[in-house]
Amino acid sequence: MRYILLITTTLLLAACGNNKKQAPAEETVTTGSVTLNKEQLANAGISTGVAEQRAISSVIKVTGKIDVPPQNMVSVSFPLGGYLKSTKLLSGMHVRKGEVIATMEDQAYIQLQQDYLTARARQQYLENEYQRQRELNQSKASSDKVFQQAEAEYKSNKITISSLGQKLQLIGINPDRLHEGSISRSVNIYSPIDGFVSKVNVNIGKYVNPADVLFELVNPQDIHLALTVFEKDISKLAIGQKLVAYTNNSDKKYPCEIILIGQDVSPERNIEVHCHFEQYDKTLVPGMYMNADIETHNRQWPVVPEDAVVNYEGKQYIFAAYSGNRYELKEVTTGDTENGFIALTSAKGIDLRTQPVVMSHAYTLLMKLKNRSE
DSSP states (O other), rough: HHHHHHHHHHHHHHHHHHHHOOOOOOOOOOOOOOOOOOOHHHTTOOOOEEEEEOOOOOOEEEEEEOOOOOOGGEEETTTOOOEEEEEOOOTEEEOOTTOOEEEEEOOOHHHHHHHHHEEEEEEEHHHHHHHHHHHHHHSSSSHHHHHHHHHHHHHHHHHHHHHHHHHOOOOOOOGGGGGOOOOEEEEEOOOOEEEEEEEEOOOOOOOTTOOOOOEEEEOGGEEEEEEEEGGGGGGGOOOOOOEEEEEETOOEEEEEEEEEOOOOTTTTSSEEEEEEEEEOOOOOOOOOEEEEEEEEEEEEEEEGGGGGOOOEEEEEEEEEEETTEEEEEEEEEEEETTTTTTEEEEEEOOOOTOOEEESOOHHHHHHHHHHHHH
């Protein structure tokens, strides 16, 4: 019994001794520090410095298409309708303002000219009759009824002449030059702008109604680029901001300037931004899809060389430099990069304005820290 008690006591003392010898806690990489001796520092090639304050530019890549403002796109129709007698227009053809682009034909044009000339010829008789009845009425030689009837017919015909004259001008006939020998069954349609033909919707011999669009013309001098920009990037843009546009089929760059930023957000959380081309290129046509790079300037940030930032387990870090060649790992949040420098938008545990940090070969320190922790 005495031997059993002795063995039990010995085992209990041994167990207590093992509990007192705790294994030392391992230093994690994300909170660790490393110290280099002079030889290691020389071999590592590490340099240190304070982060520089600088505005880092970023590039927003967007897509869009060439568009034309409504005032530069003209739909050509004919107010009285009729049959298309002739046209030479084809899509893509250039036209000049005032050029004849089509000829219409219909008997209604003949009737309109006849009515105008008839009313104009009758006007002289009605005016004379009106003057005669006024004089007779003043001398009481005729009744007021006869005078009022002559006056009404005179003024009514005058209104008819004015109305018919406006209709003639609407279809391109000058009423002042119209006479009985110039009555025509056909009427020309003239181009209202300098530009090119976008669409041809009719063929020769087809009857068109007043509401039908015969041709669509485009003035290319004011074409612009309509870009689709994500809502989150709109705050980085401003009127007058420069950008470059290009197509998928060419390396040529087209300088542009932002002229309008939309105020409506689409269901896809996009906003339309309109831009002017600094110089028109005739190879750019409405509807063409383009890409664009918009360079934006953010506010001042502390920046370090890209070699100063290390990535470990999905997070980013820099090394803060202290006296005695000691370097401590600090988690940071990074922003945009430009010309080999990266912006630091936040850092845990240090003041980037005053604290020296490792500027180069930061991965050498990370490898040494990882090896030590393992």
